[in-house]
Amino acid sequence: MTPDLLEEGARRVEVHAQLEQQGRTASGGRAAGFGRVATPGEIDVTHGRILYLEDVSVSFDGFKAINKLSLDIAPGELRCIIGPNGAGKTTMMDIITGKTRPDEGTVFFGSTIDLLRYKEAEIAQLGIGRKFQKPTVFEQLTVLENLELALKTGKDVASSMFFKLDSAQSDRLAEVLRTIHLADSVARRAGNLSHGQKQWLEIGMLLMQAPRLLLLDEPVAGMTDEETVRTAELFLSLKGKHSLMVVEHDMSFIKSISEIVTVLCDGSVLAQGTLDQVQADERVIEVYLGR
């Protein structure tokens, strides 16, 4: 949990109040049709999409990093995103999470939440969790304290030590500990965990906030083979309960978790299908081999 995320948590209540206000009063412009949140905290997936991007483009100094990108993710889906270096994978995640504003296009969370209307911190509060490549757990705190901290939004680290979890939060904490394979390590300092365990702990911290969509950037980079296998099991166990978008270069890992794989290249979708299908696609072979 980074200080940034703690700050985001502090604003959760405020944002939900704003959403409620917008739901009642919005009219005109974007808010008229799509931007309205009927019930704060609820994501409308009646159209079968948790995430929807259409014709999204962004340029940096005239260079089109994302170029008319369109894709959608179903609720509970585990989508793998692959693509050569510079394909636009990170930039796409930056756009979804509000870190980068696209020049044009549409980005929806469910069918009613226009993500382009929200700031980065608000998007996290809406239920989109992002895991960056490098783990950012509190090394001096125990596994348990790190997970508790993920719930203690709106407090500083010191005062949050005296925060008491309610029974639903305690249940969630126990479930998350089991899910991330750290139930036997609650009292261990995060700094003493292996790289893989730190990654799982950070995923656990995201899970404590019950995200609907998790964006995971190169989650198995630097992991041992055994940790990679356990991470695959972890992701497969999260699928269904959460929607996941996983960006990864490790093809054996992708093979072990993937259903649909999207190949990005030059800022748009080059191919999509099962891993076998995209690996047999001449265009994909060409961009990977540089022919």
Ligand SMILES: Nc1ncnc2c1ncn2[C@@H]1O[C@H](COP(=O)(O)OP(=O)(O)OP(=O)(O)O)[C@@H](O)[C@H]1O
């Ligand atoms: N803030 C920025 N300013 C200028 N160029 C940028 C910026 N962010 C990304 N780019 C460029 O946009 C392109 C896409 O970058 P991006 O990091 O999204 O690719 P990627 O698919 O995540 O690559 P990798 O697999 O190497 O992480 C690259 O050419 C990159 O140099």
